[in-house]
Amino acid sequence: MKTVLIANRGEIAVRVVRAAAEAGLRSVAVYADQDADALHVRLADTAVALPGDTAAQTYLDVDALLAAAEASGADAVHPGYGFLSENAGFARAVEAAGLTWIGPTPETIEALGDKVTARAIARDAGAPLAPGSTAPLTGARQAEEFADEFGLPIVVKAAHGGGGRGMRVARTREEVADAFESATREAVAAFGRGECFVEKFLERPRHLEVQVLGDGAGGVTVVGDRDCSLQRRNQKLVEEAPAPGLTDEQRRTIHTAARDICAAVDYRGAGTVEFLLGADGTLSFCEVNTRLQVEHPVTELVTGVDLVREQFRIAAGDGPSFTRTPEVRGHAFEFRVNAEDPGRGFLPSPGRIERLRVPSGPGVRWDGGVEAGDSVAAAFDSLAGKLLVHAGDRDTALARARRALAEFEITGIATVLPFSRAVVDEPDFSTAGFAVGTQWIESELMPRLVPQLRPAPATTPVLQRLPIEIDGRMATIGLPAAFLAALGSVPGTPETSGTPEVRDDDEHELTARTPGTLTAWLVEDGAEVTAGQDVAVVEAMKMESRVPAHRAGTLSRVAGEGASLAAGEVLARIE
Known part of the structure; x- marks a missing residue:
């Protein structure tokens, strides 16, 4: 294994590029049009374009990814997380192409990636189940x-x-x-x-995780556990290791269940077994993520284990570098820095980052996917990076987190940083009074968050691809549409539509609050609606948001299902 293609983008692609460099491996980045100058592209040894500007056209296109691997001379594929990372068909196609798949076998992904089958395996392993x-x-x-x-x-x-x-x-x-x-x-x-x-559904549950490494032959090592209870829309925002407040019996139960579930399928590589702990003390197996987790660094910080390097070792056939659970040293927090506005219900806020100053100092780590001047694209995940802190105990780590979050500065987009700064001072998040659950943000904290002042979300320049003859051979180059527009019309290039007209002086117009795709209308054209009634669903940054009617009246649709929307674009009129 000498050259690793990273079938992903953003901060996880940057993380794998850096680990590959330390392991003496050559890295290959892939990119959609919006990511042509992204940080992971700039840091990798080489990069291959995936022409297109949607996930389906690029990071979810198996044929395009395999073609990129062949063109770059890659002999291995690291899938990161999200996209095709838990797709058994992709893993099988990678191996069929003669490449090393850095992850579990396709059969394991099928068995554990299907949550119904995974529940049956967990039941046979004696894991707790709702x-x-x-x-x-x-x-x-x-x-x-x-x-x-x-x-x-x-x-x-x-x-x-x-x-x-x-x-x-x-x-x-x-x-x-x-x-x-x-x-x-x-x-x-x-x-x-x-x-x-x-x-x-367990009421007010905590979300617990157990990190494992498997050798592919039945040997499974528990690396540690985490708490990931602070979530909005069932997606995590703050994670920590080890999970606070567990009894010895609870910790032993989830460690044993995680080991037995993964051993039953000869698990290979890094994986995470997730559990819910109800307010009444009920423990229940949740699922297995057959990949690296976004929150894996908190486990790295308290154990000293580089989980990506361990993935490389296992994929190369060397097995994990240890077989006993490491001793936990101190406490670590991870704060996801998403381009979202907590005061507007965590509404996505894609756009260009004007200024970025990240904190540093003892026990502070920044796993970023962007730099100042980069854009957070509306078509993909809202995660810009992750701020991590580590200290000798939880209270000291909280104090360090307050200091680091206060130093953090990012402008040009709204982010979840105001939420993070608020939560570290919440009594329910204190060590002595720890009482958060997966619905705590929505029920307790969100009503107290205020919207951020920010410019309107910027659009990301899109590439136009043009045929060009170089030394007697035809090739294709991609140029920013704005650059071509400055040059004037270019023969043979498609005409591009301008920015949709946005009007804010018509009280009848219902407009999109963020760039995205109109995935569904919830009411019929011509329906009578009331103020606040949900009338449409818009998908942005891989999350669905409901659009409420801003007034009562008769709704007349303007945009159709499947339409790509700019911020402020008219969805409908309500007369």
């Missing part, structure tokens, strides 16, 4: 029948993928069908597959 469906749902009716049998609330989850996408909670029977449709739609958009299952 009631749930034993097969993917065929329709909303099955979810309603499950609710009738086991009671509410329930949660509908995508059977494939992770990251909190394709997950909806229903607390009333009337919400069940909508939860099924929404979870299915988001799962298709994020993972390309819409199968979902249902299980009993």
Whole structure:
């Protein structure tokens, strides 16, 4: 294994590029049009374009990724997280092409990546389990029948993928069908597959994780555990290691269950086994993420283990560098720096970063995917980077986090930093009074957050690809559309539409609050709507947001389902 193609983007691609350099491996980046000058592209040894500006055209295109591997001479593929990282078909295609897949076997991904099958494996391994469906749902009716049998609330989850996408909670029977449709739609958009299952929802649960490394022959080592309870829309914002406040029995239970589940499938590489701990003390297996986690650095900081380097070792056939759980040293926090506005319900805020000053000093680490001048694209994830702190104990780590968060400066986009600064001072997040759960942000903190002052989201320059003859051979080059526009019309290039007209002086117009894609209308054209009623669904940065009517009246659609929207573009008129 000499050359690793990184089938991903952003901060995880940067993380793998750096680990590859330290391991003496050559790195190959891939990029969509928006990412042509991204940090991971600049740092990699070489980079290959994936022509297109959507996830489906680029980072989810198996053929394009394999072609990039062949063109660059890569002999291995690291999938990062998200996109195709838990896609057994991609892993199988990589291996069929004669390349090394840095991850679990395709068979393991199929067994554990399908959450229904994973529940059966967990049951056989003796792991704690809440009631749930034993097969993917065929329709909303099955979810309603499950609710009738086991009671509410329930949660509908995508059977494939992770990251909190394709997950909806229903607390009333009337919400069940909508939860099924929404979870299915988001799962298709994020993972390309819409199968979902249902299980009993634990009230005010904590989210616990166990990091493992498997040698592929039945040997599984538990590296440590984490708490990832601070979430919005079931996606994590703050993580820490080790998980605070667990009894010895609870910690032993989740470590043993994680080891036994992964040993049952001869797990290979790095993986995470997730559990929920209900407010009543109920422990339940949740899922297995057959990949590296966004929050893996907190475990690295308290154990001294480089998990990406361990992935390289295992993929090369050398196995993990240790076989006993490392001693935990101190406490670590990770704060995700997402381009979202907490005061506007964590509304995505894509745009150009004007200024970026990251903190430093003892025990502070920045895993970033951007620099000043870079853009956070609307088509992809909102994660710009991760701020990590490590200290000798949790209270000292909290003090260090307050200092580091106060030093952090980023302008040009809204970010979740105001939320992070608030949460480290919350009594419910203190060591003595720790009482947060996965719904705590929405129920307790969000009502107190205020919107940020920020410029309108900027659009990311899109490349236009042109045929050109070089030394008697035809080639294709990509140039920014703005550059071509400055030169004037170029023969043979498609005409580009200008920025949609945005009007803010018409009280009848319902406009998009952020760039994205109109995925669904929730009301019929010509319907009577009330102020605050959800009328449409817009997907941005791989998350669905509901658009409420700004006034009562008769709605007339302007944009159609599937339309790409600019911030401020008119969706409908309400007369």
